[in-house]
Amino acid sequence: MAAEALLSIRDLAVEFRTEDGIVHAVDGISYDVFPGETLGIVGESGSGKSVSTMALLGLIPQPPGRIASGTAMFQGKDLLKLSPKELREFRGDEVAMVFQDPMTSLNPVLKVGYQIAETIKTHYPKEPDDKVTSRVVDLLRLVGVPNPGERSKQYPHEFSGGMRQRAMIAMAIANSPSLLIADEPTTALDVTIQAQVLEVLKTVQEETHAATILITHDLGIVAELCDRVLVMYAGRIVEAGDVLTIFRAPRHPYTVGLLDSLPKLTEDEEWLRPIPGSPPSLINRPSGCAFHPRCFLTQGRPRCREDVPELRDAEGAGHLAACHFSEELAGHQSKFSEPVEAGSGA
Amino acid sequence: MTEPTTPLDVRASVVVDPMAVAVPLDLAAAEGMELEARSQWSYARRRFLRHRLAMIGLVGLIIIFGAGALANFVAPYSFDQIDLTYVLHAPTTVGHHVFGTDEIGRDSLSRIIYGIRTSEQVGLTVAVVSTLFGLIVGAIAGYYRGWLDNVIMRITDLILTLPLLVVLLTVAALLGRSSSVWTIVLIIAAFYWTGIARIVRGVFLSLREKEYVEAAKAVGAGDLRIMFRHILPNTLGPIVVTATLAVADAIILEAFLSFLGFGIADPTPSLGKLVSEGQQFPQKWWITVIPGLVLVLIVICVNFVGDGLRDALDPQQRRVRA
Numbered sequence: 001m002a003a004e005a006l007l008s009i010r011d012l013a014v015e016f017r018t019e020d021g022i023v024h025a026v027d028g029i030s031y032d033v034f035p036g037e038t039l040g041i042v043g044e045s046g047s048g049k050s051v052s053t054m055a056l057l058g059l060i061p062q063p064p065g066r067i068a069s070g071t072a073m074f075q076g077k078d079l080l081k082l083s084p085k086e087l088r089e090f091r092g093d094e095v096a097m098v099f100q101d102p103m104t105s106l107n108p109v110l111k112v113g114y115q116i117a118e119t120i121k122t123h124y125p126k127e128p129d130d131k132v133t134s135r136v137v138d139l140l141r142l143v144g145v146p147n148p149g150e151r152s153k154q155y156p157h158e159f160s161g162g163m164r165q166r167a168m169i170a171m172a173i174a175n176s177p178s179l180l181i182a183d184e185p186t187t188a189l190d191v192t193i194q195a196q197v198l199e200v201l202k203t204v205q206e207e208t209h210a211a212t213i214l215i216t217h218d219l220g221i222v223a224e225l226c227d228r229v230l231v232m233y234a235g236r237i238v239e240a241g242d243v244l245t246i247f248r249a250p251r252h253p254y255t256v257g258l259l260d261s262l263p264k265l266t267e268d269e270e271w272l273r274p275i276p277g278s279p280p281s282l283i284n285r286p287s288g289c290a291f292h293p294r295c296f297l298t299q300g301r302p303r304c305r306e307d308v309p310e311l312r313d314a315e316g317a318g319h320l321a322a323c324h325f326s327e328e329l330a331g332h333q334s335k336f337s338e339p340v341e342a343g344s345g346a
Numbered sequence: 347m348t349e350p351t352t353p354l355d356v357r358a359s360v361v362v363d364p365m366a367v368a369v370p371l372d373l374a375a376a377e378g379m380e381l382e383a384r385s386q387w388s389y390a391r392r393r394f395l396r397h398r399l400a401m402i403g404l405v406g407l408i409i410i411f412g413a414g415a416l417a418n419f420v421a422p423y424s425f426d427q428i429d430l431t432y433v434l435h436a437p438t439t440v441g442h443h444v445f446g447t448d449e450i451g452r453d454s455l456s457r458i459i460y461g462i463r464t465s466e467q468v469g470l471t472v473a474v475v476s477t478l479f480g481l482i483v484g485a486i487a488g489y490y491r492g493w494l495d496n497v498i499m500r501i502t503d504l505i506l507t508l509p510l511l512v513v514l515l516t517v518a519a520l521l522g523r524s525s526s527v528w529t530i531v532l533i534i535a536a537f538y539w540t541g542i543a544r545i546v547r548g549v550f551l552s553l554r555e556k557e558y559v560e561a562a563k564a565v566g567a568g569d570l571r572i573m574f575r576h577i578l579p580n581t582l583g584p585i586v587v588t589a590t591l592a593v594a595d596a597i598i599l600e601a602f603l604s605f606l607g608f609g610i611a612d613p614t615p616s617l618g619k620l621v622s623e624g625q626q627f628p629q630k631w632w633i634t635v636i637p638g639l640v641l642v643l644i645v646i647c648v649n650f651v652g653d654g655l656r657d658a659l660d661p662q663q664r665r666v667r668a
Contacts, residue, residue: 057563057564059560059563088566088567088568089566091563091564091565092564092565097561097564099557099564104556104557105557105561106558106561107562107579109579109580110575110576118562118565118567118575119565119566122565122566123566168561171561
């Protein structure tokens with residue numbers, strides 16, 4: 001991991017203007033993605049995990065959205081400063097995206113193979129048709145679509161949900177991107193299909209060596225696939241680090257709460273322990289640490305209300321947490337502290 | 347095999363029989379598979395072909411427009427051939443003047459057939475020209491939104507608020523009485539595209555927010571490709587229906603202009619002109635009534651086809667008519 005970062009985001013902030021005020025969807029986040037790694041971004045709905053990656057591809061509708069600040073260096077260029085035309089050359093070629101809902105992300109009136117071929121043709125218009133066609137079939141085979149030759153001539157409505165998501169993945173990796181962004185790739189699928197699609201993502205990563213950003217709210221998926229993980233809350237990163245470390249010894253009370261709220265299959269738990277309260281409004285965010293109204297650690301201490309905690313080193317290499325009192329969690333072990341596999345069955 | 351029947355043979359034939367039955371069953375299963383593989387278009391085609399009124403309309407249109415298109419071969423006389431022995435003659439089988447003749451002895455049937463050709467030209471070209479123009483304008487407005495949309499749509503609104511017939515008459519009058527078919531086409535199309543632009547804009551406004559559009563963007567597709575490759579095919583249903591109905595509207599508008607004397611110049615016949623010619627001779631009903639009926643028939647047929655298309659292309663409607 002000492003290698004140079006493939007993508008390095010600094011101080012990214014995205015706002016949305018609404019009738020009720022400005023929504024700070026992403027508020028000054030910084031992180032790196034290294035070549036070939038899988039980075040998980042977890043957080044609840046509205047924590048800014050999707051928005052932060054959509055901003056990279058210029059997919060934030062502007063207005064009402066606005067990228068308020070930040071840089072995103074990718075291959076020596078700042079993605080946030082590119083012209084729409086330059087950005088288009090990156091999209092689908094060097095940086096590709098797998099969307100959440102495969103049922104609606106494929107165009108119903110175009111054949112699946114055509115849509116994959118289009119991705120290639122858009123970036124390499126001089127590629128001969130027969131080569132593109134055979135590449136499409138290869139891609140479909142790689143993502144585990146049976147009869148890829150025939151299937152590529154079918155329309156999306158002839159594909160099941162899992163097959164469509166496979167096709168979306170094939171489309172995303174068509175030009176061998178060096179960065180693949182998967183935005184909740186399994187949320188719209190049922191559990192058995194989820195497992196298959198995750199398997200496909202794994203295979204694809206082994207084949208293409210693309211760095212992957214996996215956005216999800218499913219900690220089980222993170223444990224299964226990711227090397228490192230970022231935990232986001234109310235538009236900020238609250239904890240970052242290696243998956244094992246974070247699952248075993250979380251150093252932010254929000255992460256502690258998240259892990260506590262998961263069932264553990266090897267134990268007989270009568271009740272789950274949810275995090276009290278509900279996610280904050282992003283228009284009127286709590287002052288200081290946005291998590292303090294729900295935090296068990298604050299105990300009324302004024303510092304939590306007054307100062308925004310910085311991400312700072314916690315125990316363990318590369319482990320960062322944004323909590324004024326993370327030291328008080330020293331020695332805390334989550335219930336997944338021993339074999340982490342036990343927690344992956346979510 | 348030549349041995350007399352034994353119980354064994356009987357059993358063998360019993361075993362064979364279900365196999366013989368199994369073959370058509372397999373075929374049926376294979377057909378079932380093919381049914382599943384239908385595209386939305388083939389569903390639409392099937393629904394259209396089973397729409398009784400639409401098929402009646404389509405057959406009617408093929409006959410009428412076919413006659414018009416082949417006027418040179420179908421019409422017994424030329425449209426300007428004068429036969430002074432039969433002036434203002436009622437329909438008769440003598441001399442093949444089945445629909446009678448007009449005041450200078452021209453054969454009504456032939457004039458009607460050539461009139462159909464004119465109406466057909468006007469109707470189809472207006473539909474094509476105004477649909478293409480409305481499509482491009484509507485697509486740009488709906489896709490880009492913002493000030494461009496505002497400017498385009500206010501212009502469209504302006505044109506739509508003008509009383510169509512009055513403006514058409516004025517423009518036609520200004521351009522003079524000796525208009526060619528193409529002048530009339532342009533005049534009508536210049537006003538007609540607005541309705542289509544509005545419809546297309548509406549559909550684009552909703553479709554541009556679809557996930558597959560976002561996915562196409564994420565893949566690096568440019569605006570033009572997204573508009574015309576990804577969104578346009580999804581809008582074809584309503585566009586095809588409006589374009590069809592535009593044919594009927596354009597034919598009526600042309601007839602209206604011609605009826606009032608601002609239409610296509612003599613001696614080219616048009617249905618509207620034929621109807622108006624009969625005004626001077628109220629007793630000679632055939633001069634007015636027959637082209638009028640043809641006009642009505644064309645419009646009814648076009649509307650039947652339009653209705654059938656609307657039913658067939660509505661994706662909400664999965665029902666196949668018996």
